[in-house]
Amino acid sequence: MHEFALAESVVRATLQTAESEGMTAVTRVVVQVGELQQIKKDVFEFALKQVHSDDPRLADTVLVVEIVPARFSCRVCEHGFTLAETGEHDADAKEAIHFVPELAHAFMRCPACGSPDFEVAEGRGVGIASIEGERPDA
Amino acid sequence: MHEFALAESVVRATLQTAESEGMTAVTRVVVQVGELQQIKKDVFEFALKQVHSDDPRLADTVLVVEIVPARFSCRVCEHGFTLAETGEHDADAKEAIHFVPELAHAFMRCPACGSPDFEVAEGRGVGIASIEGERPDA
Amino acid sequence: MLDPRRAAVDARLEGVKRIVAVTGGKGGIGKSFVSSALALASARAGRATGLLDLDFTSPSDHVILGFETGFPTEEFGIDPADHHGIRCMSIAHFAGDAPVPMRGDDVTNALLELLAITRWKELDLLVIDMPPGIGDAALDAMRLLGRAEYVVVAGSSRVVLESVRRTVRLLQDVRVPILGIVENMRRKEDDGVRRLAEAQGLPVLGTVDFDETLEDALGDLDRLAATTAVRSLAAALLPVVFPAGR
Amino acid sequence: MLDPRRAAVDARLEGVKRIVAVTGGKGGIGKSFVSSALALASARAGRATGLLDLDFTSPSDHVILGFETGFPTEEFGIDPADHHGIRCMSIAHFAGDAPVPMRGDDVTNALLELLAITRWKELDLLVIDMPPGIGDAALDAMRLLGRAEYVVVAGSSRVVLESVRRTVRLLQDVRVPILGIVENMRRKEDDGVRRLAEAQGLPVLGTVDFDETLEDALGDLDRLAATTAVRSLAAALLPVVFPAGR
Numbered sequence: 001m002h003e004f005a006l007a008e009s010v011v012r013a014t015l016q017t018a019e020s021e022g023m024t025a026v027t028r029v030v031v032q033v034g035e036l037q038q039i040k041k042d043v044f045e046f047a048l049k050q051v052h053s054d055d056p057r058l059a060d061t062v063l064v065v066e067i068v069p070a071r072f073s074c075r076v077c078e079h080g081f082t083l084a085e086t087g088e089h090d091a092d093a094k095e096a097i098h099f100v101p102e103l104a105h106a107f108m109r110c111p112a113c114g115s116p117d118f119e120v121a122e123g124r125g126v127g128i129a130s131i132e133g134e135r136p137d138a
Numbered sequence: 139m140h141e142f143a144l145a146e147s148v149v150r151a152t153l154q155t156a157e158s159e160g161m162t163a164v165t166r167v168v169v170q171v172g173e174l175q176q177i178k179k180d181v182f183e184f185a186l187k188q189v190h191s192d193d194p195r196l197a198d199t200v201l202v203v204e205i206v207p208a209r210f211s212c213r214v215c216e217h218g219f220t221l222a223e224t225g226e227h228d229a230d231a232k233e234a235i236h237f238v239p240e241l242a243h244a245f246m247r248c249p250a251c252g253s254p255d256f257e258v259a260e261g262r263g264v265g266i267a268s269i270e271g272e273r274p275d276a
Numbered sequence: 277m278l279d280p281r282r283a284a285v286d287a288r289l290e291g292v293k294r295i296v297a298v299t300g301g302k303g304g305i306g307k308s309f310v311s312s313a314l315a316l317a318s319a320r321a322g323r324a325t326g327l328l329d330l331d332f333t334s335p336s337d338h339v340i341l342g343f344e345t346g347f348p349t350e351e352f353g354i355d356p357a358d359h360h361g362i363r364c365m366s367i368a369h370f371a372g373d374a375p376v377p378m379r380g381d382d383v384t385n386a387l388l389e390l391l392a393i394t395r396w397k398e399l400d401l402l403v404i405d406m407p408p409g410i411g412d413a414a415l416d417a418m419r420l421l422g423r424a425e426y427v428v429v430a431g432s433s434r435v436v437l438e439s440v441r442r443t444v445r446l447l448q449d450v451r452v453p454i455l456g457i458v459e460n461m462r463r464k465e466d467d468g469v470r471r472l473a474e475a476q477g478l479p480v481l482g483t484v485d486f487d488e489t490l491e492d493a494l495g496d497l498d499r500l501a502a503t504t505a506v507r508s509l510a511a512a513l514l515p516v517v518f519p520a521g522r
Numbered sequence: 523m524l525d526p527r528r529a530a531v532d533a534r535l536e537g538v539k540r541i542v543a544v545t546g547g548k549g550g551i552g553k554s555f556v557s558s559a560l561a562l563a564s565a566r567a568g569r570a571t572g573l574l575d576l577d578f579t580s581p582s583d584h585v586i587l588g589f590e591t592g593f594p595t596e597e598f599g600i601d602p603a604d605h606h607g608i609r610c611m612s613i614a615h616f617a618g619d620a621p622v623p624m625r626g627d628d629v630t631n632a633l634l635e636l637l638a639i640t641r642w643k644e645l646d647l648l649v650i651d652m653p654p655g656i657g658d659a660a661l662d663a664m665r666l667l668g669r670a671e672y673v674v675v676a677g678s679s680r681v682v683l684e685s686v687r688r689t690v691r692l693l694q695d696v697r698v699p700i701l702g703i704v705e706n707m708r709r710k711e712d713d714g715v716r717r718l719a720e721a722q723g724l725p726v727l728g729t730v731d732f733d734e735t736l737e738d739a740l741g742d743l744d745r746l747a748a749t750t751a752v753r754s755l756a757a758a759l760l761p762v763v764f765p766a767g768r
């Protein structure tokens with residue numbers, strides 16, 4: 001469950017933003033989770049709730065977790081591909097990529113030319129798409 | 139005058155594009171030259187004319203050379219700056235950057251924080267912005 | 277898109293009293309040996325010690341210290357496995373012996389991810405085996421590990437000296453604190469490293485001779501700790517990292 | 523924006539009969555020594571020879587062969603200076619001894635620029651001293667130098683072997699031709715390199731012992747050419763690079 005560490009990062013970053021933007025309450029946070037990292041949405045939602053700091057600004061926050069499909073693009077042959085097209089991977093490869101998505105380059109290959117030199121164009125890991133909140137002056 | 143080598147690259151790339159797009163004549167090529175590389179516009183125009191291959195498709199090509207101002211952005215302190223703001227550089231530094239613009243990282247520093255870890259956001263080297271031509275079917 | 281990991285990095289290192297980053301010029305100079313030996317000596321001196329191998333291309337600390345590279349346990353993050361008192365983290369834990377060809381952005385991402393999820397907890401010393409070169413990995417490590425103090429490994433070959441000189445200039449340019457220089461793999465009397473150190477205004481913290489017995493001791497902590505190489509390295513660095521009474 | 527440099531790279535290498543790229547695992551293994559020694563031996567065998575140092579972080583060939591690092595002459599591009607029959611190109615020609623901290627994109631750009639403007643003209647052999655690591659520099663060099671054949675430098679330390687194994691696996695993954703492995707800096711009999719080569723189905727092209735006299739010969743071509751190290755390297759590689767009758 002290293003999802004807790006990621007969830008905690010999201011909460012910290014949210015509070016930093018709330019602080020710097022002078023929010024008195026955070027109403028909505030949209031978190032995007034890349035398909036590549038294979039984080040289970042419910043596990044992450046659970047983790048986010050657990051680490052939901054006791055900061056009052058987070059008391060009524062609506063949390064939206066969206067999974068972003070992974071898209072790859074090969075630097076050698078320019079082929080674009082999806083996660084499914086990279087084939088089946090063994091449990092160790094999946095676990096490694098779950099921890100550090102860049103390990104895709106150790107375990108996945110371009111289905112067209114076999115190169116490990118591809119770009120993860122989308123759907124890598126955890127990002128915060130938006131943070132909405134209330135400001136005293138608004 | 140290594141401008142000739144760059145000019146020749148432009149001509150080669152132009153002919154490759156003409157070939158792959160089935161152009162019978164290239165009417166207009168817009169080349170953008172980054173300020174950082176300090177290539178003199180007239181020298182480059184002269185070089186381009188000299189290497190203007192005897193390919194008939196280039197016989198009446200209008201060549202436009204535009205200088206693109208350099209813009210830098212520091213990765214450490216996020217300061218954005220221009221070439222002028224990096225101060226005066228000695229002849230060797232200028233010459234090195236003229237050959238390989240990335241040597242800016244050896245000789246220039248962020249004027250705000252002193253770091254060499256900045257991005258050349260624009261105005262690096264030579265690029266072809268557009269190639270227009272006539273096709274038999276057009 | 278806001279990257280939440282940056283917010284976590286400092287928090288993950290909150291319980292670490294001191295961060296010593298071992299760098300040098302080119303590869304093969306002994307950065308991994310010095311990092312591993314320092315971590316070993318620190319642990320044997322009773323200090324809570326961590327070791328982070330940031331060479332994603334050729335991780336070596338697991339070979340030198342002989343720690344297992346299976347997946348670390350997950351516990352509200354990942355928990356660096358304890359190897360006889362040294363808490364170790366390396367890309368080899370995840371990649372095994374597969375090559376990990378990564379471009380600059382990938383390196384930045386992998387580094388951020390590791391720093392954001394690894395829970396070092398309370399440490400007296402975290403040793404960072406710095407990535408070779410002065411590209412994305414090294415620049416990001418310097419940027420993200422703001423509290424690190426640097427030890428520069430040098431050797432007396434002219435090839436090595438030229439590259440160490442470049443590295444020191446870069447460290448000075450980016451204004452990180454440099455503890456000093458360690459001369460490694462000395463084969464004969466030579467003052468190249470001392471002169472470089474003087475020219476840059478840095479102390480030579482110690483000299484480690486080339487040690488014929490080191491290779492056979494790799495992976496065996498007791499034998500390693502007894503080598504002349506590890507003992508001279510410990511004598512050079514422990515007093516600097518843990519000054520008397522601290 | 524279309525990058526015109528890609529179109530030039532192949533043209534610039536048109537007159538080059540053979541491209542041999544020297545790679546290895548970690549740094550310090552002897553890639554620059556092997557590259558420089560091969561170029562030296564080739565030139566002394568009367569072949570038109572070029573040497574391109576692609577280690578932008580720690581360029582070393584100019585130290586080993588002692589060539590000047592002033593700006594090369596411009597002549598419809600840049601003209602690699604002739605150094606006693608070896609036409610040499612290195613980032614050191616431009617950067618002098620300043621460190622060149624570059625991120626991945628910068629490395630890609632600098633590499634493309636160098637390849638697009640350097641006029642090698644007619645060469646029997648161009649030796650590429652490959653960038654260390656398996657990041658942008660190495661991946662781009664492999665991508666852009668499509669005709670290169672690889673020589674892998676290895677050593678018998680366990681630390682080195684593990685990293686060489688990773689490199690060989692990557693070369694095989696990207697399907698570039700591998701001429702074979704050279705064992706360098708051997709200090710004692712040991713079959714680690716031979717076993718690695720067998721396991722990967724590659725020939726061991728030769729073994730170069732650690733040579734105490736090499737350091738003092740650096741920068742002096744006559745002394746270098748007379749060292750045991752350079753002579754055994756030449757004996758190992760010249761027959762492969764220039765098979766009898768070619």
Ligand SMILES: Nc1ncnc2c1ncn2[C@@H]1O[C@H](COP(=O)(O)OP(=O)(O)O)[C@@H](O)[C@H]1O
Pocket residue numbers: 300302303304305306307308309310336460461462484485486487488490491505548549550679680681682
């Ligand atoms: N003082 C020493 N005596 C003998 N061998 C050494 C010494 N220091 C390092 N080595 C060996 O030299 C090789 C390169 O050292 P390493 O620490 O891996 O360098 P780096 O991390 O800088 O690439 C390894 O095989 C290592 O065991």
Ligand SMILES: Nc1ncnc2c1ncn2[C@@H]1O[C@H](COP(=O)(O)OP(=O)(O)O)[C@@H](O)[C@H]1O
Pocket residue numbers: 302303304433434435436546548549550551552553554555556582706707708730731732733734736737751
């Ligand atoms: N066979 C050898 N005998 C003695 N010293 C060597 C030998 N091969 C390389 N060296 C020395 O080892 C150091 C590292 O070699 P180098 O070629 O720079 O490695 P790399 O390019 O792989 O980083 C240099 O000081 C070099 O002179």
Ligand SMILES: [Mg+2]
Pocket residue numbers: 118119120381382
């Ligand atoms: Mg990527």
Ligand SMILES: [Mg+2]
Pocket residue numbers: 256257258627628
């Ligand atoms: Mg840049």
Ligand SMILES: [Mg+2]
Pocket residue numbers: 307308309331334335336405
């Ligand atoms: Mg190392």
Ligand SMILES: [Mg+2]
Pocket residue numbers: 553554555577580581582651
């Ligand atoms: Mg080298």
Ligand code: NI
Pocket residue numbers: 001002003098350
């Ligand atoms: Ni997990």
Ligand code: NI
Pocket residue numbers: 139140141236596
């Ligand atoms: Ni010029």
Ligand SMILES: [Zn+2]
Pocket residue numbers: 074075076077078079110111112113114115
């Ligand atoms: Zn592909």
Ligand SMILES: [Zn+2]
Pocket residue numbers: 212213214215216217248249250251252253
């Ligand atoms: Zn700055």
